[in-house]
Amino acid sequence: MKTSLLPTIAHRLALLGYIVFALFPLFWLLKVSVTPNDLLYSEGVRMWPSRTTWEHYSFVLQHSAFPTFFKNSLIVSGSTAIIVTICASLSGYALSRFNFRAKYWIVGLMLLTQMFPLVMLVAPIFKILTPLGLTNSLTGLIVVYTAFNVPFATFLMQSFFDGIPKDLEEAAMIDGATKFTAFREIILPLTLPGIAATLGFVFTAAWSELLFALMLINGNNAATFPVGLLTFVSKFSVDFGQMMAAGVLALIPAALFFLLIQRYLVQGLTAGAVKG
Amino acid sequence: MASIDIQNVKKAYGHVQVLHDIDLQIKDGEFVVLVGPSGCGKSTLLRMIAGLEGVTGGEMRIDGKRVNELHPKDRDIAMVFQSYALYPHMNVAGNMSYSLKLRKTAKEKIASAVASAASKLGLDPLLDRRPRALSGGQRQRVAMGRAIVRQPKAFLFDEPLSNLDARLREQMRAEIKKMHGDLKATSIYVTHDQIEAMTLADRIVAMHGGVVQQVGAPLELYDRPANIFVAGFIGSPGMNFLEATYHAGGVTLKDGTVIALPAPLALADGAKVTVGIRPEHVVMGGEGIGMVAGVDLVEPTGFGIILHLSLHGLAFKVFTLDRAALSAGPTVRVAFSPQHLHVFDGQGNRCVPSS
Numbered sequence: 001m002k003t004s005l006l007p008t009i010a011h012r013l014a015l016l017g018y019i020v021f022a023l024f025p026l027f028w029l030l031k032v033s034v035t036p037n038d039l040l041y042s043e044g045v046r047m048w049p050s051r052t053t054w055e056h057y058s059f060v061l062q063h064s065a066f067p068t069f070f071k072n073s074l075i076v077s078g079s080t081a082i083i084v085t086i087c088a089s090l091s092g093y094a095l096s097r098f099n100f101r102a103k104y105w106i107v108g109l110m111l112l113t114q115m116f117p118l119v120m121l122v123a124p125i126f127k128i129l130t131p132l133g134l135t136n137s138l139t140g141l142i143v144v145y146t147a148f149n150v151p152f153a154t155f156l157m158q159s160f161f162d163g164i165p166k167d168l169e170e171a172a173m174i175d176g177a178t179k180f181t182a183f184r185e186i187i188l189p190l191t192l193p194g195i196a197a198t199l200g201f202v203f204t205a206a207w208s209e210l211l212f213a214l215m216l217i218n219g220n221n222a223a224t225f226p227v228g229l230l231t232f233v234s235k236f237s238v239d240f241g242q243m244m245a246a247g248v249l250a251l252i253p254a255a256l257f258f259l260l261i262q263r264y265l266v267q268g269l270t271a272g273a274v275k276g
Numbered sequence: 277m278a279s280i281d282i283q284n285v286k287k288a289y290g291h292v293q294v295l296h297d298i299d300l301q302i303k304d305g306e307f308v309v310l311v312g313p314s315g316c317g318k319s320t321l322l323r324m325i326a327g328l329e330g331v332t333g334g335e336m337r338i339d340g341k342r343v344n345e346l347h348p349k350d351r352d353i354a355m356v357f358q359s360y361a362l363y364p365h366m367n368v369a370g371n372m373s374y375s376l377k378l379r380k381t382a383k384e385k386i387a388s389a390v391a392s393a394a395s396k397l398g399l400d401p402l403l404d405r406r407p408r409a410l411s412g413g414q415r416q417r418v419a420m421g422r423a424i425v426r427q428p429k430a431f432l433f434d435e436p437l438s439n440l441d442a443r444l445r446e447q448m449r450a451e452i453k454k455m456h457g458d459l460k461a462t463s464i465y466v467t468h469d470q471i472e473a474m475t476l477a478d479r480i481v482a483m484h485g486g487v488v489q490q491v492g493a494p495l496e497l498y499d500r501p502a503n504i505f506v507a508g509f510i511g512s513p514g515m516n517f518l519e520a521t522y523h524a525g526g527v528t529l530k531d532g533t534v535i536a537l538p539a540p541l542a543l544a545d546g547a548k549v550t551v552g553i554r555p556e557h558v559v560m561g562g563e564g565i566g567m568v569a570g571v572d573l574v575e576p577t578g579f580g581i582i583l584h585l586s587l588h589g590l591a592f593k594v595f596t597l598d599r600a601a602l603s604a605g606p607t608v609r610v611a612f613s614p615q616h617l618h619v620f621d622g623q624g625n626r627c628v629p630s631s
């Protein structure tokens with residue numbers, strides 16, 4: 001045991017260093033959100049303010065449009081995540097299991113959509129959505145986010161389906177299942193980690209999306225939270241305390257969401273299916 | 277239970293033909309074993325019978341009914357996969373009852389079917405476990421149990437024992453034989469294992485390169501292999517082959533040794549032939565008998581001894597129960613008895629006696 005002590009310590013220290021590095025911005029967010037305005041610039045750089053306050057939080061919750069942004073974001077991100085995951089599961093399964101002539105082209109086209117910088121597409125999309133009455137609406141955002149997330153999510157799901165032995169659904173078919181029953185009852189339960197990962201990925205992508213939200217929405221009624229954050233920036237000043245408090249609050253659903261799906265993210269669900 | 281008729285069945289992947297005109301009639305209740313080297317198309321044939329692979333040409337009938345276009349679920353066949361393919365998210369009972377559930381069998385019936393299959397296979401204490409918490413042998417039993425809970429028309433086995441250790445394999449082999457005795461189910465069994473093939477089969481089908489080489493009872497393939505391929509494939513250690521020339525009454529080996537044959541063959545005088553002799557049929561001669569061969573290697577197997585020799589510069593194997601062979605010198609004398617000699621013509625086919 002003695003010989004392995006040093007590497008273990010080094011290993012833990014490296015991990016610790018990485019975690020501190022990764023979480024430090026979050027810590028700063030939290031710190032600023034509880035720092036009273038009068039101390040923000042007067043105390044210099046300190047790890048923790050000498051006095052803390054909840055006033056930013058109460059202001060954000062009671063006197064700003066933040067709850068609306070929050071609700072909008074929840075609707076947009078949740079719907080996008082669910083719709084994208086359903087589409088991506090079906091298309092990912094098709095790409096993983098079926099051989100069809102158009103496969104090559106479909107994959108090519110899907111890759112193509114990932115190639116353009118989104119900024120280029122804002123104007124045409126605005127042009128398309130305006131006559132449809134989908135600008136300034138949550139539905140419009142959901143449609144756009146879904147369209148942009150489906151290709152990548154499809155590839156993600158495909159790789160998860162590829163990891164499930166084909167023998168399993170063949171066994172199910174021999175047991176008397178149709179192809180769809182085998183998909184629903186055998187393959188889908190085994191893909192839960194993949195589904196959870198896809199849900200989480202799409203949810204956070206939609207949750208933090210700013211460009212389209214900014215361009216397609218004006219006014220507070222349909223604004224999502226990233227757009228809402230900008231309302232704390234006025235022409236003359238930035239209200240950092242309130243902005244950070246809003247940021248901390250916005251982290252809560254994402255954190256809850258991952259807490260909810262994390263048990264599916266652990267791998268090893270297919271262990272024992274096949275020998276070797 | 278059912279008969280399976282395979283008529284002129286072909287399989288091609290694109291331009292690559294992997295099965296050529298397979299013709300095979302499997303009778304109701306028969307146990308047929310498919311053997312052949314890796315890649316010869318055994319699994320493909322099995323999967324075509326199950327409906328997991330399409331049929332490129334020919335016709336497949338189960339109980340006289342054409343099934344070429346039938347979905348696997350409608351063929352009512354059970355299959356034990358090479359990989360077991362257990363459902364990892366279901367426990368043992370769930371794995372075994374899945375097919376019955378899909379058939380909307382009554383709950384009590386499912387319970388009793390699972391219980392009886394489990395007790396047959398010694399799985400009772402494991403019914404609540406997930407596959408991941410089972411050993412290889414236990415998983416193998418569950419895979420078997422999943423097949424026997426319902427009474428399918430036929431059982432297909434794709435090397436079900438190939439990942440088990442020797443002892444467990446032996447035990448499961450006996451188990452399968454016993455089960456077939458009880459259920460009398462039509463079974464097709466793919467294996468690489470000589471002993472499994474010999475002990476389980478009513479008939480063995482030897483395949484090579486997507487072509488059926490010989491179909492027959494195990495001893496028929498052992499005693500009268502139809503061609504050099506079957507002769508070399510069946511039996512372990514494999515048969516020895518030597519070049520020779522045929523003349524009326526016997527064959528002449530390269531070194532001039534003449535071996536008289538019990539009956540004349542339907543061959544022209546002077547025809548080039550290959551003679552084969554199984555290592556267990558070679559006689560270790562005393563002084564003055566047979567040919568001299570150099571000893572390369574002595575392998576005691578416990579049961580007997582395998583001698584690796586070189587005869588006329590070719591590798592040659594002898595299997596003997598005589599422990600004296602352990603102390604064989606640099607050379608030994610070997611002799612062949614004519615009734616154990618197999619003669620194959622220039623095309624590699626077995627030569628038959630001229631009427």
Ligand SMILES: Nc1ncnc2c1ncn2[C@@H]1O[C@H](COP(=O)(O)OP(=O)(O)OP(=O)(O)O)[C@@H](O)[C@H]1O
Binds near residue numbers: 294314315319
């Ligand atoms: N999808 C496929 N496309 C092209 N060729 C294939 C495909 N599946 C199998 N083959 C070929 O068909 C041949 C027969 O394969 P098969 O799996 O039936 O062999 P096998 O006799 O079961 O071998 P083993 O004993 O190693 O399991 C092989 O040469 C293989 O390369």
Ligand SMILES: [Mg+2]
Binds near residue numbers: 318319320434
């Ligand atoms: Mg195989």
